[in-house]
Amino acid sequence: MSTPAEPKRRADAVRNRRLALDAAMALLAEPGATLTVEAIARQAGLGAATVVRAFGGKDALLDAAVSGLLEPVVRRARDLLAETTAYQALQTFLGELIAFQTAHHAVNDQLDGLELPATTALRAGLVAAVEEMIEGARREGAIRTDIAPAVVTTLLGRTALAVARAQPPSQALADAYLTVLLDGLRPTG
Amino acid sequence: MSTPAEPKRRADAVRNRRLALDAAMALLAEPGATLTVEAIARQAGLGAATVVRAFGGKDALLDAAVSGLLEPVVRRARDLLAETTAYQALQTFLGELIAFQTAHHAVNDQLDGLELPATTALRAGLVAAVEEMIEGARREGAIRTDIAPAVVTTLLGRTALAVARAQPPSQALADAYLTVLLDGLRPTG
Amino acid sequence: MSTPAEPKRRADAVRNRRLALDAAMALLAEPGATLTVEAIARQAGLGAATVVRAFGGKDALLDAAVSGLLEPVVRRARDLLAETTAYQALQTFLGELIAFQTAHHAVNDQLDGLELPATTALRAGLVAAVEEMIEGARREGAIRTDIAPAVVTTLLGRTALAVARAQPPSQALADAYLTVLLDGLRPTG
Amino acid sequence: MSTPAEPKRRADAVRNRRLALDAAMALLAEPGATLTVEAIARQAGLGAATVVRAFGGKDALLDAAVSGLLEPVVRRARDLLAETTAYQALQTFLGELIAFQTAHHAVNDQLDGLELPATTALRAGLVAAVEEMIEGARREGAIRTDIAPAVVTTLLGRTALAVARAQPPSQALADAYLTVLLDGLRPTG
DNA sequence: AATGAATGAGGGTTCATTCAT
DNA sequence: GATGAATGAACCCTCATTCAT
Numbered sequence: 001m002s003t004p005a006e007p008k009r010r011a012d013a014v015r016n017r018r019l020a021l022d023a024a025m026a027l028l029a030e031p032g033a034t035l036t037v038e039a040i041a042r043q044a045g046l047g048a049a050t051v052v053r054a055f056g057g058k059d060a061l062l063d064a065a066v067s068g069l070l071e072p073v074v075r076r077a078r079d080l081l082a083e084t085t086a087y088q089a090l091q092t093f094l095g096e097l098i099a100f101q102t103a104h105h106a107v108n109d110q111l112d113g114l115e116l117p118a119t120t121a122l123r124a125g126l127v128a129a130v131e132e133m134i135e136g137a138r139r140e141g142a143i144r145t146d147i148a149p150a151v152v153t154t155l156l157g158r159t160a161l162a163v164a165r166a167q168p169p170s171q172a173l174a175d176a177y178l179t180v181l182l183d184g185l186r187p188t189g
Numbered sequence: 190m191s192t193p194a195e196p197k198r199r200a201d202a203v204r205n206r207r208l209a210l211d212a213a214m215a216l217l218a219e220p221g222a223t224l225t226v227e228a229i230a231r232q233a234g235l236g237a238a239t240v241v242r243a244f245g246g247k248d249a250l251l252d253a254a255v256s257g258l259l260e261p262v263v264r265r266a267r268d269l270l271a272e273t274t275a276y277q278a279l280q281t282f283l284g285e286l287i288a289f290q291t292a293h294h295a296v297n298d299q300l301d302g303l304e305l306p307a308t309t310a311l312r313a314g315l316v317a318a319v320e321e322m323i324e325g326a327r328r329e330g331a332i333r334t335d336i337a338p339a340v341v342t343t344l345l346g347r348t349a350l351a352v353a354r355a356q357p358p359s360q361a362l363a364d365a366y367l368t369v370l371l372d373g374l375r376p377t378g
Numbered sequence: 379m380s381t382p383a384e385p386k387r388r389a390d391a392v393r394n395r396r397l398a399l400d401a402a403m404a405l406l407a408e409p410g411a412t413l414t415v416e417a418i419a420r421q422a423g424l425g426a427a428t429v430v431r432a433f434g435g436k437d438a439l440l441d442a443a444v445s446g447l448l449e450p451v452v453r454r455a456r457d458l459l460a461e462t463t464a465y466q467a468l469q470t471f472l473g474e475l476i477a478f479q480t481a482h483h484a485v486n487d488q489l490d491g492l493e494l495p496a497t498t499a500l501r502a503g504l505v506a507a508v509e510e511m512i513e514g515a516r517r518e519g520a521i522r523t524d525i526a527p528a529v530v531t532t533l534l535g536r537t538a539l540a541v542a543r544a545q546p547p548s549q550a551l552a553d554a555y556l557t558v559l560l561d562g563l564r565p566t567g
Numbered sequence: 568m569s570t571p572a573e574p575k576r577r578a579d580a581v582r583n584r585r586l587a588l589d590a591a592m593a594l595l596a597e598p599g600a601t602l603t604v605e606a607i608a609r610q611a612g613l614g615a616a617t618v619v620r621a622f623g624g625k626d627a628l629l630d631a632a633v634s635g636l637l638e639p640v641v642r643r644a645r646d647l648l649a650e651t652t653a654y655q656a657l658q659t660f661l662g663e664l665i666a667f668q669t670a671h672h673a674v675n676d677q678l679d680g681l682e683l684p685a686t687t688a689l690r691a692g693l694v695a696a697v698e699e700m701i702e703g704a705r706r707e708g709a710i711r712t713d714i715a716p717a718v719v720t721t722l723l724g725r726t727a728l729a730v731a732r733a734q735p736p737s738q739a740l741a742d743a744y745l746t747v748l749l750d751g752l753r754p755t756g
Numbered sequence: 757a758a759t760g761a762a763t764g765a766g767g768g769t770t771c772a773t774t775c776a777t
Numbered sequence: 778g779a780t781g782a783a784t785g786a787a788c789c790c791t792c793a794t795t796c797a798t
Contacts, residue, residue, distance in 0.1 A: 012777070013782055037768065047784045049769080054782090058768065151365045154355060159366075162351030166343060176340045177348075184373025201757075226793060236759035238795080247793060390778075415772060425780035427774080436772060529743045532733060537744075540729030544721060554718045555726075562751025579798070580761055604789065614763045619790065621761090 013054070019044040020051040024065035029104045031167060035062070063116035069104050070122045073097065077129035086136025087143065091182060093133065094160060098174045101164030127153055143185040156181065202243065208233040209240040213254035217295045220356075224251075224295070252305035258293050259311045262286065266318035275325025276332065280371060282322065283349060287363045290353030316342055332374040345370065391432065397422040398429040402443035406484045409545075413440075413484070441494035447482050448500045451475065455507035464514025465521065469560060471511065472538060476552045479542030505531055521563040534559065580621070586611040587618040591632035596671045598734060602629070630683035636671050637689045640664065644696035653703025654710065658749060660700065661727060665741045668731030694720055710752040723748065 023044035027033040037058050041048040055061040076096060080089035134149040134156075143152075163177045212233035216222040226247055230237040244250040265285065269278035290296065323338040323345075332341075352366045401422035405411040415436055419426040433439040454474065458467035479485065512527040512534075521530075541555045590611035594600040604625050608615040622628040643663060647656035701716040701723075710719075730744045 016782080036766085038766090049771090049785075050783050052769065053784095147365045147368070148361070151359070151361050152369075154359070154362055155352070155365050155369060158351040158355055158362075159348040162347040163344065165351075166347055170340070170343070172337065172340050173343055173347075176336045176344050179336065180341075180344060180370060180373035182373070183375075184369035184371070186372075205758080225791085230759095236761095237793090238759055238761090239757090241794065242758080394779080414770085419780095426772090427780055427782095428778090430773065431779080525743045525746065526739065529737070529739050530747075532737070532740055533730065533743050533747060536729040536733055536740075537726040540725040541722070543729075544725055548718070548721070550715070550718050551721055551725075554714045554722050557714070558719075558722060558748060558751035560751070561753075562747035562749070564750075583761080603787080605787090616764075616790080616792090617762050620763095625789065 016044070016046055016050060017054045020046060020054050020061065021065055021068055023051075024061055025069055025104070028065055028069065031105045037061075059116060063118045066116065067118040067122055069100075070119065070126070073100050074122055074125045074129060077126060077133075081129060081132055081136070085140055085142075086133045087140055090130070090133040090137055091178070093130070094156060094181070095174070095178055097160050098164055098177060101161060102166075102169045102174065105165065127157065130156060141187060144188050146188060152185065205233075205235055205239055206243045208235055209243050209250065210254055210257055212240075213250055214258055214293075217254055217258060218293045220294045222295060226250075248305060252307045255296055255305065256307040256311050258296055259308065259315065262289055263311055263314045263318060266315060266322075270318060270321055270325070274329055274331075275322045276329055279319070279322040279326055280367070282319070283345060283370070284363070284367055286349050287353050287366065290350060291358045291363070294354070316346065319345060330376060333377050335377060341374065394422075394424055394428055395432045397424055398432050398439065399443055399446055401429075402439055403447055403482075406443055406447060407482045409483045411484060415439075437494060441496045444485055444494065445496040445500050447485055448497065448504065451478055452500055452503045452507060455504060455511075459507060459510055459514070463518055463520075464511045465518055468508070468511040468515055469556070471508070472534060472556055472559070473552070475538050476542055476555065479539060480547045480552070483542070505535065508534060519565060522566050524566060530563065583611070583613055583617060584621045587613060587621050587628065588632055588635055590618075591628055592636055592671070595632055595636065604628075626683060630685045633683065634685040634689055636667075637686065637693065640667050641689055641692045641696060644693060644700075648696060648699055648703075652707060652709075653700045654707055657697070657700040657704055658745070660697070661723060661748070662741070662745055664727050665731055665744060668728060669733075669736045669741065694724065697723060708754060711755050713755060719752065 020040065023040050023046075024035075027035055027040060027043060033039070037052060038048045040061070041051045044051060051061060052058065055064060073096075077089075077093050080093050083089070084092075131149050131153045134143070134152050137143045138145050138149065159177065159181065163173055166173050209229065212229050212235075213224075216224060216229060216232055222228070226241060227237050229250070230240045233240060240250060241247065244253060262285075266278075266282050269282050272278070273281075320338050320342045323332065323341050326332045327334050327338065348366065348370065352362055355362055398418065401418050401424075402413075405413060405418060405421055411417070415430060416426050418439070419429045422429060429439060430436065433442060451474075455467075455471050458471050461467070462470075509527050509531045512521070512530050515521045516523050516527065537555065537559065541551055544551055587607065590607050590613075591602075594602055594607060594610055600606070604619060605615045607628070608618045611618060618628060619625065622631060640663075644656075644660050647660050650656070651659070698716055698720045701710070701719050704710045705712050705716065726744065726748065730740055733740055
């Protein structure tokens with residue numbers, strides 16, 4: 001009695017789509033990885049044509065991979081907003097964002113360059129969530145109000161991205177980012 | 190009787206090297222420019238083989254071009270260090286750095302990706318100069334001392350790069366970067 | 379006790395072969411249709427492997443499909459030969475041939491290009507029938523005798539094909555074809 | 568004093584462009600030839616990338632090749648129109664057209680399918696020239712007037728194409744085409 | 757010595773066929 | 778036995794480099 005008849009014939013297809021996706025995500029995590037279809041296919045143990053067919057083009061594959069990586073991040077931002085104060089959410093989330101981006105390095109390049117539908121949507125969701133945190137923190141009196149929330153959001157996002165890109169990864173740098181940015185955002189006066 | 194007939198032939202070579210370099214620098218300044226050898230050659234009014242021959246490969250050309258763009262920035266950092274207080278130098282320099290990187294957008298990609306010798310050296314020089322500013326500002330009591338100078342340097346450098354990369358360029362973002370970062374670096378206590 | 383259990387299993391096979399054939403014929407009738415195996419399978423509501431297996435290769439499938447379309451044409455030629463005078467048969471048949479080829483546009487390309495056994499045989503049958511019409515009409519004194527029947531047959535066949543291929547289809551052109559060709563075939567003297 | 572300084576550096580380029588063009592034309596003349604870029608390049612003794620570069624894409628190459636083949640045909644039609652009566656021009660030209668199309672077999676496929684600018688223009692010129700012949704011949708009282716000139720032109724053009732396509736080529740067929748079509752076009756009454 | 761042109765390697769994509777379910 | 782998926786071959790195209798002029 002649990003969705004019995006519908007996904008009948010795709011046990012291996014789903015598995016291989018998953019393999020291709022995982023391979024792409026794994027390569028996205030490596031700093032200097034070659035992101036060709038062939039490289040992704042090799043990593044997945046599949047043929048090149050298979051991964052193309054599974055997604056309908058390289059762009060769609062990258063879109064899916066980046067989205068797959070980004071989606072839990074956005075969800076986590078939403079969860080934090082619901083659970084605690086906006087400022088606390090901001091603090092926690094920024095730390096986790098850096099950790100994520102550090103662990104999935106090449107995602108950042110994709111985020112900058114391409115125009116991929118799902119990724120774009122998720123990024124917008126991420127921006128919206130951070131902006132809510134900023135606005136909430138302003139109302140809570142936790143951060144300064146002389147800079148527009150949208151600007152603060154962009155600043156936090158882009159600098160997080162940059163910090164994550166540092167080679168080699170550095171926890172000290174991530175900590176410094178959090179400390180300096182949040183201190184710099186304290187209410188003036 | 191010194192340098193008999195040898196440098197005469199090289200006059201054209203020097204001129205063409207300069208032309209290729211200028212062309213590459215100009216293209217590096219444009220956001221979406223095509224950085225193929227042929228495009229650079231066309232911009233320079235030269236043949237494709239000439240620009241390759243003048244540098245011995247595309248990588249070397251890019252190294253030279255990026256270095257050419259970076260060199261005045263490093264020199265400017267040095268000059269500021271000599272002219273004024275370290276903190277004042279830091280403030281001024283960060284503003285100019287953002288402006289430079291915003292104006293020479295594509296340089297950033299090259300800075301991240303490749304490992305080019307001259308560029309790497311210059312980047313090291315840049316890091317060293319900023320690190321001197323940080324250390325000086327610490328001695329001046331102008332900034333906090335609970336974060337290692339090297340970490341602060343990396344933080345400032347990488348975030349400047351990220352802010353410059355913002356699309357579209359935003360002066361408000363650059364201002365916010367300066368304000369928030371420098372406020373966040375104020376001495377604690 | 380004859381044919382014990384064997385043909386039962388083949389009921390589905392026969393049905394699917396029919397479905398694939400109909401699908402291919404339908405696509406052959408459309409001018410710009412995509413004639414990939416997958417497209418034919420989709421049109422048939424079958425899997426791609428099924429249509430291949432049912433015929434043992436794409437070429438064999440096309441052979442069968444084209445033959446299926448051509449077969450009634452040949453039979454019609456035979457019937458006309460039996461029913462009426464040779465010249466009358468010729469007149470009627472040419473008109474119908476053009477109409478058929480116009481309605482099943484893509485068949486023409488296949489007729490020209492490939493060398494498919496069944497199709498080749500049918501085409502030979504078609505040629506033979508037309509040739510009989512020509513010879514009969516000669517005996518009836520209805521057409522000129524200074525051109526070899528085989529040549530006249532080829533001329534009529536190939537020009538019919540060309541007229542059918544006209545884009546956009548034109549009834550005026552078909553009429554002109556009939557008028558001019560038949561007038562041009564009138565007995566000399 | 569004869570165009571001395573302008574085409575300085577292209578002796579080999581022109582030669583190879585010519586080679587590629589000739590190769591394409593040669594393959595266009597063969598009935599079942601493979602018209603891939605690689606096949607053309609092999610025929611020309613060049614690399615595949617070279618022929619692409621020389622024309623900027625496969626379509627442009629085919630356009631040039633077909634146009635190169637078609638251009639003298641159109642010019643010949645124009646010349647005939649200037650030299651003699653329209654009907655005589657028509658008779659002569661149709662014979663030559665068949666001969667040409669027989670000798671350059673595959674041109675016909677390209678003429679049917681693609682939308683190539685130069686080829687399309689030339690084809691329009693060809694149609695216009697033949698139409699002028701028809702109209703002139705009507706005024707001369709040499710051909711029937713109960714079929715629209717445009718229809719006659721299409722009929723002659725498409726059937727010439729079809730006759731040329733006959734395999735194996737047959738002079739008897741070409742002669743029959745001319746005889747039957749022109750007799751069929753005689754004035755009625 | 758400069759250069760336009762040639763090229764070989766590599767990219768993404770499509771498709772007829774084969775295989776595992 | 779039917780099938781969705783896998784695949785290897787083939788296609789067109791781009792580009793950094795090399796060569797002949």
